Amino acid sequence: MAQATVVNGRTAVVTGAASGIGRALAQRLAQHGCPVAICDWDEAGLEETAAAISGPVLARRLDVSDRHGALAFAAEVADWAPAPLGIVVNNAGVTVSQTAAEGSIEDDEWVMNVNFWGVVNGTRAYLPILLRQRSGAVVNVSSVFGLMTFPTQSSYCASKFAVRGYTEALRHELRGSGVNAITVHPGGIRTNIVKNARFHVDDQGGTDHERMVREFARIARTSPRKAAKTIHEGVLKGKDRILIGPDATAISLLTRAVPVHYFDVIERGMKLVRR
Template sequence: MARNKPLETRDKTTVITGAASGMGADVARDIARRGGRVALLDRNEEGLATILASLPGTGHTSHLIDLTDDDAVVAVAADIEASHAHIQALITCAGSSMLGNIDQLTMAEMRWLMDVNLWGTVNITKALIPAMRRESAAHITHLVSIYGLAAPAGRIPYAMSKHAVRGFTESLRHELEGSTVTVGGVYPAGVKTGIILHGRYAAALDPAIAQRAAHAQAKMYRTEPEDAARTIVDATVNRRTRTFIGREARLVDAITRIAPSHYWSAMRKTLREAVDTTTPIKG
């Protein structure tokens, strides 16, 4: 199969979800530094304004949106098309986390995370595909996760949502074969953002135990957000179908291929403290 021609960044628009903070904000900065235009999407109005004001270049826009609201997403896609002549890329960085095991979680809590991580991604992608099809070349990048490769204990809602995003990404890539739009997934192992520390946890979970597990997870993160953003933008520009961020992501990919039924045995010890949401805090 012939390699897809890379995208031209300058004066073309990339839509970024979750752009008010964390990975999305760093991705926006990287694209703007390359001369591209960005449409920033988030539900954090103050954060959007701060990031928009910090970007070099002109032609950038920000859009306040709840990606789980179907009608609002259709409207925001129309707004973006009205403001930007050439939408050649979409990078979905919006997402959250949820701590707790199956006994601690409610169905409502698990549905909430699926709405945010999966349906928000599907919603904005579906809304923007018609505009992207009109471009001579375009690319969709979905941020998946190392937990879209492996499903650890104590992370059922997150692993479910990220495996679903992976499935959506791969099915969509196959559906769009032969069109001008290509699709890829990015699998970060651990980036030093605040997603785990500021994410949600089951209401039944002791907050102190949740913080202990979250900090144990965060201590394993090694990649700087700026480095991850550069990799994500490079993957988008070069229209890659599968990109790993961090040595651990490549390792987990290999382990799950070699031992698809037994990989947890190799991961359990490393993740022991990060997935422990039951052991009481010692006084």
């Protein structure tokens, strides 16, 4: 287990803060005395998040896959920050629902550029600052699909497994530096990720996007506010890996117990849910 990180009262950076986990986490950190620097591609949603924060806030529209843009934002944050940097949360994420056989390279690149390279860009932009301080944490959001795989989510799973591998390797590199690298694996969280997906087909061969949105809403039991609380408290406790929701905990146990044939179990469970 990593050492506990001082977060409250220090500057926090959160990507993907226009909605969902990012918005809830930015609001929670601000409530605990953190000046927050937030970014997102969705400028209108970002403005709503900023308006709901009473403390110091720096909000900028940013495509996290833009390496130069990420570096420029980090430089602006460093000049603006009223307090030392405590936590960087690389949270922005997107998904595609399509089979690997029918998938397009454009969709694959979109998912990897945001989900994986966005994490790499955010990590590299702020890591020099944290290392100079010899304190703070990089918190990279993977998924339960960084623990297991699922049909029609090959690009998303690849990106989230990549986030997991990258962050765990980074954590080993940072031993003794005073800086922590933490992986977050959310289960079903009530966010807009499925609604905003590039949808082509679901795992049953269906092409009704609205049906998939409704189905996700039925199984996504954890609120963004609860997810933010779990992340915040996990970082404060010095956890290396943070699982969000009972489904994430169950999947983590299942993939360790049945590492090859776990999907047989999941498929039977999904059939019961759909009924």
